[in-house]
Amino acid sequence: MIAPVDTQTLPALENLIDEQFTTPELDRHNHIFNANTDEPLQAQFSCSPAQIERALTAADNAYQSGEWENTPAAERADVLEKIADELQQTDYAERISHADAVTTGAIIRTTRKMAQLVPLVFRQAAHFIRAGGLEQRLPGPRGDVEYFRRPWGPALLISPWNGPTAIGSHKIASALAAGAPCIMKPSEWAPHSAIIMAQAIHKVGLPKGTFQLTCGNRTIGSQMVEDDRIKAISFTGGLAGGRAVARACADRFVPTQLELGGNxxxxxxxxxxxxxxxxxxxxxxxxxxxxxxxxxxxxxxxxxxxxxxxxxxxxxxxxxxxxxxxxxxxxxxxxxxxxxxxxxxxxxxxxxxxxxxxxxxxxxxxxxxxxxxxxxxxxxxxxxxxxxxxxxxxxxxxxxxxxxxxxxxxxxxxxxxxxxxxxxxxxxxxxxxxxxxxxxxxNGYSLLSLGHNAPRGAWGLSGIGEEGHTQSIEFFTGARVVGVSPQDALGGY
Missing domain, CATH: 3.40.309.10 (Aldehyde Dehydrogenase; Chain A, domain 2)
Structure with a gap:
């Protein structure tokens, strides 16, 4: 049986900016279509520059306050588990899988499996930081040396229309686990799973400005990519978009994680x-x-x-x-x-x-x-x-x-x-x-990764950096090392 499709079955396009759900203000005079029937489903509204500015300001304020970054890893993990618990409810998976199937054309059996995995993504991120994945002690010349990782700053997450739920949830969970305030920008062709996840995250509650969602096309992406307040960018998409992100980040040395496809x-x-x-x-x-x-x-x-x-x-x-x-x-x-x-x-x-x-x-x-x-x-x-x-x-x-x-x-x-x-x-x-x-x-072809902890790498024009259970969380962070040093001008022990 085929479920009915109409505008009521898709969530309304809305942003989550500075803890408030708002409607995107610009009409791009385009529509999201039902991929099966070529029928328009929803107008493709986009954030205005003023809305994006509010999101950037809120993310920067959240970073400057340090509230989420300085929340102990075990407590951040508890929040991620609560998000997973909220997303575990059947209604979320059904709404996500239906929206993804209608807008992207992927069959419902596949989108349902992806939607059901979303809580696990947040639980895996919680487990990593609770187990001390971002905190270590190393032997040093005058006792232990602290080696820990902290977020670069506000992160921009740009997800594509293909596999929007799997890719989007992975980016969100990884950035939040790292302690980074983040702004999710989903594809204008398949924004609904991100909207539904934002609703769940908002219910759980995070410090103000820690997680935000902005709807729109590449114009709003450019505004955020080029802003000095964004300190890390995780982008999944086409080669042209990846090149644009890399160029915009080169002069500022902003860390970029780019997955750009492959032949x-x-x-x-x-x-x-x-x-x-x-x-x-x-x-x-x-x-x-x-x-x-x-x-x-x-x-x-x-x-x-x-x-x-x-x-x-x-x-x-x-x-x-x-x-x-x-x-x-x-x-x-x-x-x-x-x-x-x-x-x-x-x-x-x-x-x-x-x-x-x-x-x-x-x-x-x-x-x-x-x-x-x-x-x-x-x-x-x-x-x-x-x-x-x-x-x-x-x-x-x-x-x-x-x-x-x-x-x-x-x-x-x-x-x-x-x-x-x-x-x-x-x-x-x-x-x-x-x-x-x-x-x-x-001897196998599967949507699944080769192993739970195996990274997903990219060579050549397929991108920069590695994605994975551990690697994506670490991407949003930089290393800091603190310890007692010998007083020796030549650096001897």
Whole structure:
């Protein structure tokens, strides 16, 4: 059954600025659309410069007061646990999963799982600081040396429209655990999960100005990125946006954490189980509708196995149900909005003009939304497939030797994720270790991280810094070391 969709099912667009919920003041004359039907759902209002100024002032005041920063870690952890308890209530998960499915096109089964994980994100952050993750004692020449981490200052959190709940909650929990006042700026295309989380955080209560939410487009993002009161920025989004953030922060040396996407390679070694590989390729083309940073970009397979692999892939893709994102039976939904839909189709046409042959077997939905069947493109030159498409499209390339396969796998400027299929795990590990990318999964394709404490790195144009359970909290902080020193001009012990 498909739940009804109307403007009443989405939370109203509202900011949380200086402990007050307010309506964004500027009408951008655009709308958030139902990705399944191309119907407008909600006007895309945006903060005014004056509203952003109030948020920046409140964040700076909160930092200058030091109330949240100086709250003992155990007490901050208690507050994070209370936020998790509030978000644990069923109503929050249902509202978040429904909003994300309607606006982004991700199927409800996926958005529901992401929404249900949000309380765990806050609990993990609480556990880290309660266990002393930001406080250590080291041996020194005159007794113990205190090594502790404190927030750089007010942090700006910019989350994208793809996976807005998972990414947004991770940034918020990490910044608050670090003791940093923070301002969340969600994508104007999918702001609702951030609004719902803000409602929960507001109920629990934090010192004034410690957590704020601002709705709007890139204009308000620029105003905050360029403001001297912002001392750290965590950005997830496209390469152009990441470059703009990096340029704005360069002169002030503001710490930046940038995750910018990837044209991710899946390598099929000669001893691979082709059924497993085909299943992984199908996941890579359909999970989150291939609108996530670690989605499949290129398949690299031995020339003797290509046709068999393609046949198995098309067989699996033929069984994918492409349908309404709120339909429990759907395996894949539409693109997020008309602009992304047009962009992906234009990339398919570009590669066709370069000799690419599109291969697809998934029946299209008869709904008028932004549906694109998962597509493999054969016959393309690797030189034409180096850029990320950010949709359910991947090219397929062949190799004769593993050296050629590795050159193809490392043949883009992006390096976020990689995948290797091969039955000899030692051989697969040896190959994966040589891939210049933040993480490589062997014989599996999943939305989940490789391990609870494993960081998510980025190489090349995929970004700067690492994200993860520990790494993201530490990003918002700088190190301080305090201890008794010898009185020795030459520094001897």
């Amino acid at each position: 991710n390679q899946l390598v099929v070694l000669e001893d691979a189980d082709l059924d497993k590989a085909a299943e992984g390729i199908a996941y890579g083309l359909t999970n989150l509708n291939a609108q996530w940073c670690r989605a499949l970009g290129r398949v690299i397979v031995h020339e003797s196995m290509k046709q068999t692999l393609l046949d198995k892939c098309l067989e699996r893709l033929a069984g994918i149900r492409l349908g309404h994102s709120l339909d429990e039976a759907s395996d894949m939904g539409p693109m997020v909005h008309r602009g992304q839909y047009d962009l992906v189709l234009s990339e398919i046409e570009r590669l066709k003009s370069k000799g690419g042959i599109p291969l697809s077997s998934t029946p299209l939905s008869d709904l008028p939304g932004y549906f694109i069947a998962p597509t493999l493109l054969d016959g393309c030159s690797p030189a034409d497939t180096r850029e990320e498409i950010f949709g359910p499209v991947a090219s397929i390339h062949t190799y004769r030797t593993e050296a050629e396969a590795l050159a193809l796998a490392n043949g883009t400027a992006l390096g976020l994720a990689g995948y290797v299929y091969g039955e000899d795990e030692a051989r697969a590990f040896a190959f994966a270790r040589q891939m210049r990318t933040g993480g490589v999964k062997i």
